[in-house]
Amino acid sequence: xxxxxEQTKPTGIVNSELPRKPITFEIAHPVYSKLRxxxxxxxxxxxxxxRDICQLLDPKPGRGxxxxxxxxxxxxxxxxxxxxxxxxxxIGTWGLNRTVGWAFDITNFVFWIGxxxxxTFISAILxxxxxxxxxxxxxxxxxxxxIAVMCAGLFPIIHMGRPWLFYWVLPYPNTRGTLWVNFxxxxxxxxFAISTYFTISAVFWYLGLVxxxxxxxxxxxxxxxxxxxxxxxxxxxxSNRTWSRYETVYTVLAALATPLVISVHSIVSFxxxxxxxxxxxxxxxxxxFVAGAVFSGFAMVMTLMILVRRLMxxxxxxxxxxxxxxxxxxxxxxxxxxLAYVTEIFIGLYSGNPNEIFVIxxxxxGPYAWAYWIMFGCNALVxxxxxxxxxxxxxxxxxxxxxxxxxxMWFERFVIIVTSLxxxxxxxxxxxxTPTITEVGLLVGSFGLFFTMFLIFLRLFPVISxxxxxxxxxxxxx
Amino acid sequence: MPNLESxxxxxxxxxxxxxxxxxxxxxxxxxxxxxxxxxxxxxxHGMDRAVALPPSRLTWIAFLAxxxxxxxxxxxxxxxxxxxxxxxxxxxxxxSFPLFIPVTFELTVLFSGLIAIGVLFARNRMWxxxxxxxxxxxxxxxxxxxxxxxxxxxxxxxxVRLFSRHNAINVVEGDQFV
Numbered sequence: 001x002x003x004x005x006e007q008t009k010p011t012g013i014v015n016s017e018l019p020r021k022p023i024t025f026e027i028a029h030p031v032y033s034k035l036r037x038x039x040x041x042x043x044x045x046x047x048x049x050x051r052d053i054c055q056l057l058d059p060k061p062g063r064g065x066x067x068x069x070x071x072x073x074x075x076x077x078x079x080x081x082x083x084x085x086x087x088x089x090x091i092g093t094w095g096l097n098r099t100v101g102w103a104f105d106i107t108n109f110v111f112w113i114g115x116x117x118x119x120t121f122i123s124a125i126l127x128x129x130x131x132x133x134x135x136x137x138x139x140x141x142x143x144x145x146x147i148a149v150m151c152a153g154l155f156p157i158i159h160m161g162r163p164w165l166f167y168w169v170l171p172y173p174n175t176r177g178t179l180w181v182n183f184x185x186x187x188x189x190x191x192f193a194i195s196t197y198f199t200i201s202a203v204f205w206y207l208g209l210v211x212x213x214x215x216x217x218x219x220x221x222x223x224x225x226x227x228x229x230x231x232x233x234x235x236x237x238x239s240n241r242t243w244s245r246y247e248t249v250y251t252v253l254a255a256l257a258t259p260l261v262i263s264v265h266s267i268v269s270f271x272x273x274x275x276x277x278x279x280x281x282x283x284x285x286x287x288x289f290v291a292g293a294v295f296s297g298f299a300m301v302m303t304l305m306i307l308v309r310r311l312m313x314x315x316x317x318x319x320x321x322x323x324x325x326x327x328x329x330x331x332x333x334x335x336x337x338x339l340a341y342v343t344e345i346f347i348g349l350y351s352g353n354p355n356e357i358f359v360i361x362x363x364x365x366g367p368y369a370w371a372y373w374i375m376f377g378c379n380a381l382v383x384x385x386x387x388x389x390x391x392x393x394x395x396x397x398x399x400x401x402x403x404x405x406x407x408x409m410w411f412e413r414f415v416i417i418v419t420s421l422x423x424x425x426x427x428x429x430x431x432x433x434t435p436t437i438t439e440v441g442l443l444v445g446s447f448g449l450f451f452t453m454f455l456i457f458l459r460l461f462p463v464i465s466x467x468x469x470x471x472x473x474x475x476x477x478x
Numbered sequence: 479m480p481n482l483e484s485x486x487x488x489x490x491x492x493x494x495x496x497x498x499x500x501x502x503x504x505x506x507x508x509x510x511x512x513x514x515x516x517x518x519x520x521x522x523h524g525m526d527r528a529v530a531l532p533p534s535r536l537t538w539i540a541f542l543a544x545x546x547x548x549x550x551x552x553x554x555x556x557x558x559x560x561x562x563x564x565x566x567x568x569x570x571x572x573x574s575f576p577l578f579i580p581v582t583f584e585l586t587v588l589f590s591g592l593i594a595i596g597v598l599f600a601r602n603r604m605w606x607x608x609x610x611x612x613x614x615x616x617x618x619x620x621x622x623x624x625x626x627x628x629x630x631x632x633x634x635x636x637x638v639r640l641f642s643r644h645n646a647i648n649v650v651e652g653d654q655f656v
Binding site: 239240 | 518519522531565568578581585587605606615617
């Protein structure tokens, strides 16, 4: 049968080393254009791509990697201590009060989920739009998505107080009379959205990884790695029939992931928008959140990619052109976010509803005005710097701007959540919210978890999609 | 998948560039050779047409799986919320149909994606302990075209001439493939 062909090696050689024409690069290519720049620099051959990416895996990690991992592990340890403290003592270790019942934890949750969105945007939406430049960044962006969603998922679970009972949100027949979950609650939608998002992203990422794992399997010298890659590559042999089906399913998954990613942050925004709190009860929330998520995610991808290309010497693969393209996406989504801020102000003031008007004024001029203006400055204003080609092609500038955007987007969630709650309808219950050291520890720990897992990913799997890069090698090359 | 029970011998041609491979495969097919399969380091677009491979039906599997997820999601929610144990939550109707859409959507996507990829692996016979052998360098930079020698009329010299016209670097014949 079919598999048996691959099980044996060909015998009798009929004609080895046929005379052949010298290989040149002068071939017409459908996407050749003088207006386009090559995606991969340095006139790489297929073999060079394999070598460049695979050689990052085998040698022992360098000092820089160990130092980064140690720092990340320390941060992670802080998070573990904070988690243990929260779970053993209770949610009272947080700075929440009766007025502000939701603050730091949900801020971190929305922040991390948002980070994840850029990965899916790059892997699925840009795939459907046939944006070839995605091939250099999609692998690590998708890994970032998976890790960010894990970080995000921890926060609601810890907030449950008894995290070991988190499976109660599943609709399964149970001994409580089979009391079903409340399908009308956006918090339950959140659970379904995020678990589906995580599953589909993981499967999508793994599917893209399979051919590259086969490449790594056929090259690595380490026995342990070979065993791992052999199992994970599922006997991949590059057959065209397999490729054909593979690409079909890859496209299907991209088409599924595209509305999925939009639904996830829309549903996250429903957590707020379906309530009656002024500042939350707003129909603008789903698009506003989705744009913000893609915006913050692209900022994080740029931060990571600048570090990765520098530390792993991938300058030929992740070029300034890639970063510039990402800057353009950040500029667009950042402008949408800025527009949403202004629209919120306008609708709030125009509504004639005293509570809405109060929330808008309190946000921008009240005790949390500093947070509001950090958010406004870092997101709506700083992102506009990408209009200047000088800035979006300067790597230090992109690095600084992307970090500012990350900070701004964290504050966006903080502002939306805390300023809407802390001065509610009844002035006697007004309160301020300050995070405790435990809550800060949880945030620090989530960064520790994120970077620990990302560093392990960099060492364990091909960082750049080898097979997809080979497919675009001749893009725009004469 | 072609039936190989009767086939005895195969011819493998090795190429260095995908254009040569596509041209070689298309010409081999038109010259009456039976292309068994092509092995490439990355998906070579245009290959399916060159070897007249029909489009995959996996899209239909994904669609049907999605439909199954949709029906399952809606049934689950309507049955649990309106029939098995109706609970009054904030005065909302037991069958709050519009509020069931998000979870229905998520389950549609989940079913479709997971079943599609499961069927893909099953169809390609990809699994954890697969013992398949791989042509050397095919996961790196080699392109291999395998012809099936279905009967005695197979003309190896003609095949070699054809492939060398398309810059094949090597043509290998084997009879232990089956």
